[in-house]
Amino acid sequence: MxxxxxxxxxxxxxxxxxxxxxxLAERYRGLQxxxxxxxxxxxxxxxxxxxxxxxxxxxxxxxxxxxxxxRAQYLLHLKGVxxxxxxxxxxxxxxxxxxxxxxxxxxxxxxxxxxxxxxxxIADDASGHYLGLQKRFTGYMKSDEIQDALETVAxxxxxxxxxxxxxxxxxELDE
Amino acid sequence: xxxxxxxEPGQSPEPHQRRRAVGIDLGTTNSLVAxxxxxxxxxxxxxxxxxxxxxxxxxxxxGTVTVGHDAQSxxxxxxxxxxxxxxxxxxxxxxxxKMLGSQLPYELVAGDSxxxxxxxxxxxxxxxxxxxxxxxxxxxxxxxxxxxxLDGAVITVPAYFDEAQRQATKDAAxxxxxxxxxxxxxxxxxxxxxxxxxxxxxxxxxxxxxxGTFDISILRLSHGVFEVLATGGxxxxxxxxFDHAIAEWCCEQAGLGTNLDxxxxxxxxxxxxxxxxxxxxxxxxxxxxxxxxxRLDRETLNRLADPxxxxxxxxxxxxxxxxxxxxxxxxxxxxxxxxxRMLRVREVVAETFSREPMVDIDPDCVVAIGAAIQADVxxxxxxxxxxxxxxxxxxxxxxxxxxxxxxKIIHRNTTIPVAKAQDFxxxxxxQTAMAIHVLQGERELISDCRxxxxxxxxxxxxxxxxxxxxxxxxxxxxxxxxxxSAKELNSGVEAHxxxxxxxxxxxxEVTRMLRESYTHARDDMQLRALREQQVEADRLYEDxxxxxxxxxxxxxxxxxxxxxxxxxxxxxQVRDSxxxxxxxxxxxxxxxxxxxxxxxxxxxxxxKALAGHSLDELDRDI
Numbered sequence: 003m004x005x006x007x008x009x010x011x012x013x014x015x016x017x018x019x020x021x022x023x024x025x026l027a028e029r030y031r032g033l034q035x036x037x038x039x040x041x042x043x044x045x046x047x048x049x050x051x052x053x054x055x056x057x058x059x060x061x062x063x064x065x066x067x068x069x070x071x072x073r074a075q076y077l078l079h080l081k082g083v084x085x086x087x088x089x090x091x092x093x094x095x096x097x098x099x100x101x102x103x104x105x106x107x108x109x110x111x112x113x114x115x116x117x118x119x120x121x122x123x124i125a126d127d128a129s130g131h132y133l134g135l136q137k138r139f140t141g142y143m144k145s146d147e148i149q150d151a152l153e154t155v156a157x158x159x160x161x162x163x164x165x166x167x168x169x170x171x172x173x174e175l176d177e
Numbered sequence: 178x179x180x181x182x183x184x185e186p187g188q189s190p191e192p193h194q195r196r197r198a199v200g201i202d203l204g205t206t207n208s209l210v211a212x213x214x215x216x217x218x219x220x221x222x223x224x225x226x227x228x229x230x231x232x233x234x235x236x237x238x239x240g241t242v243t244v245g246h247d248a249q250s251x252x253x254x255x256x257x258x259x260x261x262x263x264x265x266x267x268x269x270x271x272x273x274x275k276m277l278g279s280q281l282p283y284e285l286v287a288g289d290s291x292x293x294x295x296x297x298x299x300x301x302x303x304x305x306x307x308x309x310x311x312x313x314x315x316x317x318x319x320x321x322x323x324x325x326x327l328d329g330a331v332i333t334v335p336a337y338f339d340e341a342q343r344q345a346t347k348d349a350a351x352x353x354x355x356x357x358x359x360x361x362x363x364x365x366x367x368x369x370x371x372x373x374x375x376x377x378x379x380x381x382x383x384x385x386x387x388x389g390t391f392d393i394s395i396l397r398l399s400h401g402v403f404e405v406l407a408t409g410g411x412x413x414x415x416x417x418x419f420d421h422a423i424a425e426w427c428c429e430q431a432g433l434g435t436n437l438d439x440x441x442x443x444x445x446x447x448x449x450x451x452x453x454x455x456x457x458x459x460x461x462x463x464x465x466x467x468x469x470x471x472r473l474d475r476e477t478l479n480r481l482a483d484p485x486x487x488x489x490x491x492x493x494x495x496x497x498x499x500x501x502x503x504x505x506x507x508x509x510x511x512x513x514x515x516x517x518r519m520l521r522v523r524e525v526v527a528e529t530f531s532r533e534p535m536v537d538i539d540p541d542c543v544v545a546i547g548a549a550i551q552a553d554v555x556x557x558x559x560x561x562x563x564x565x566x567x568x569x570x571x572x573x574x575x576x577x578x579x580x581x582x583x584x585k586i587i588h589r590n591t592t593i594p595v596a597k598a599q600d601f602x603x604x605x606x607x608q609t610a611m612a613i614h615v616l617q618g619e620r621e622l623i624s625d626c627r628x629x630x631x632x633x634x635x636x637x638x639x640x641x642x643x644x645x646x647x648x649x650x651x652x653x654x655x656x657x658x659x660x661x662s663a664k665e666l667n668s669g670v671e672a673h674x675x676x677x678x679x680x681x682x683x684x685x686e687v688t689r690m691l692r693e694s695y696t697h698a699r700d701d702m703q704l705r706a707l708r709e710q711q712v713e714a715d716r717l718y719e720d721x722x723x724x725x726x727x728x729x730x731x732x733x734x735x736x737x738x739x740x741x742x743x744x745x746x747x748x749x750q751v752r753d754s755x756x757x758x759x760x761x762x763x764x765x766x767x768x769x770x771x772x773x774x775x776x777x778x779x780x781x782x783x784x785k786a787l788a789g790h791s792l793d794e795l796d797r798d799i
Contacts, residue, residue, distance in 0.1 A: 031402045035565050036782060039594060039655045043358055044196075044557035046717045048768045049775050054654060056779060058596040065591070173495050 198556035200548025205388035211549035268342035309352035364394035366547030379508030401563035409496035416516035431469030577614035
């Protein structure tokens with residue numbers, strides 16, 4: 003077996019967007035318990051290095067499958083489509099409107115009466131949209147509509163980034 | 178029916194002898210060594226039954242070095258030659274140290290590699306060398322308690338320590354002649370110390386306020402696996418800062434100026450620390466400084482402490498957000514570090530997490546105890562143990578890109594070990610070299626990040642701009658130490674660097690210092706090296722023989738099997754030679770020959786693990 007071939011196979015999971023995250027976590031821990039370098043600490047250096055490589059791959063596979071965005075990108079990558087770049091743009095007017103509205107709201111947070119509350123509102127809003135996109139992505143992948151799936155991932159990228167900015171702003175407001 | 182095992186006198190009935198492993202907590206204020214004996218982890222005392230070794234080193238004019246209480250007692254009279262809080266200087270550049278404040282009672286000089294050295298009557302001393310003295314005393318203590326040389330140690334570092342600080346710590350251990358099994362993050366060690374006692378599950382927050390650093394780590398404990406979810410803190414905030422705040426208050430009250438001599442400063446700090454510790458039991462204390470007499474009550478202490486405690490809470494909130502959790506998700510809070518003895522700290526933490534923090538294990542010992550448990554597992558004394566620690570890197574690692582910006586390759590809170598690659602290209606026609614600048618930090622501008630290393634990929638064949646494809650690979654090992662390599666994919670030109678941070682010691686320095694220390698050392702270096710290689714040879718022989726008898730016939734063809742048999746026989750013979758180099762050469766040879774076999778065994782066990790999965794699935798379906 004070639005461990006680099008497919009992240010889903012490593013964890014013995016069916017290839018697809020819907021993943022049982024608890025099962026994934028359980029299998030990840032099970033495999034790390036076998037292959038982590040700590041389990042080879044009293045073994046020869048070469049075996050330790052090998053264990054380090056295996057554990058690195060497990061960590062990478064786990065973190066990509068765990069993340070809703072990276073999992074989507076990885077599935078497209080398996081289909082031979084690069085979805086990790088910024089190449090795809092969308093012309094969906096309602097998405098662009100929503101995008102502008104959220105950006106504007108984010109830039110006004112500092113002036114809000116309760117900045118934390120305002121931020122929480124934006125985060126809720128963005129999370130809702132993000133989840134909706136994930137559902138749509140599942141559908142597109144099932145019916146093999148790759149172009150639509152790709153556009154959906156581009157939109158997911160926006161929300162994922164926005165949610166990160168929300169956290170960063172929260173950190174800043176706390177200083 | 179069970180046959181009783183009969184052992185001859187003097188023979189152990191156990192096939193494997195227990196190996197001697199310790200956990201060492203190299204602290205800012207105090208250091209400790211612990212080990213697991215008869216299944217129980219315990220800290221080891223010195224001959225006066227003291228467990229804590231003050232992290233203080235004194236250098237005398239005749240070159241005599243004293244460590245611990247004896248050194249501490251000279252701090253006031255011989256301030257400049259008595260080094261304390263050395264950990265704050267580990268892996269730091271001269272510029273960083275200036276930021277530590279103006280109250281430094283030492284004379285610092287620039288060392289060979291830009292690292293500040295202390296000027297003492299016995300010459301210039303690097304923080305690494307001073308730390309090595311402390312480590313050596315602890316190792317000696319353990320070796321006499323365990324009746325023999327150590328097989329290895331787990332040494333703890335604050336989770337927030339960057340690459341340079343970790344490397345400096347490892348260098349100090351090497352200098353002290355200690356084999357490092359693992360550098361372990363202090364909060365993780367504390368969670369281990371508690372986790373195994375309680376056999377718990379859930380999310381643990383570890384609040385670690387030491388003498389010089391504050392760490393907060395959030396971990397998930399599940400079936401013996403400790404998974405660090407996020408870690409944060411402040412590498413320049415600790416109990417010392419509370420002492421400083423009290424000392425400043427005393428200065429103000431007593432009308433003392435800021436121009437105190439080093440001896441007065443030390444005395445003032447000692448008084449402040451005493452006051453802080455006493456106020457854990459009393460509501461008020463009398464203070465006498467340079468002729469001034471006054472009183473400090475708990476309320477005033479709280480007022481002085483609160484801004485500092487609030488700083489720790491900010492780090493807690495930030496780290497929880499990074500873990501995508503809120504305080505109510507936390508099922509246990511573990512307190513670590515002497516400074517968590519302060520009642521105010523406990524109060525505020527209890528309030529923040531809405532639960533009483535755990536303080537059952539002495540906060541000064543808990544880290545060393547956790548490290549000892551981990552060392553016991555790593556050295557192989559507990560085969561089949563379920564425990565596993567999955568730690569993260571505390572700060573992002575990346576490269577300098579155009580415009581002086583930092584491009585992150587590995588983000589903070591990524592589980593280690595980890596390997597990541599990123600492709601870059603040339604921006605000029607005919608460009609034949611590319612400078613690679615490795616950075617650590619969270620900020621956008623490289624001037625706000627720590628520079629770890631610079632190297633150059635040369636010999637790229639001339640091409641038009643953008644045609645070359647340069648893959649830069651970052652690898653972080655389980656100790657959190659970084660390796661970077663760069664390769665031009667069209668031509669295969671390669672460059673590689675083991676990141677020895679600018680502030681760490683370079684290899685030559687370590688070798689030189691090792692040589693110097695060995696001239697005076699009790700142990701003969703040659704003998705030590707020989708013994709180490711023999712142990713390694715025995716280990717390899719044992720492992721490979723047993724692997725071959727298990728899987729050799731199924732995974733190797735006749736020729737491969739025979740090859741390995743011959744290599745093993747050679748190794749066994751050479752093992753008894755007196756040349757450690759010869760043994761090392763054979764170890765390397767056998768390892769290389771058996772590499773493919775090791776890889777096949779790994780793959781076979783993955784297959785087995787996956788076969789287990791399909792069984793699970795069957796169970797689920799039924």
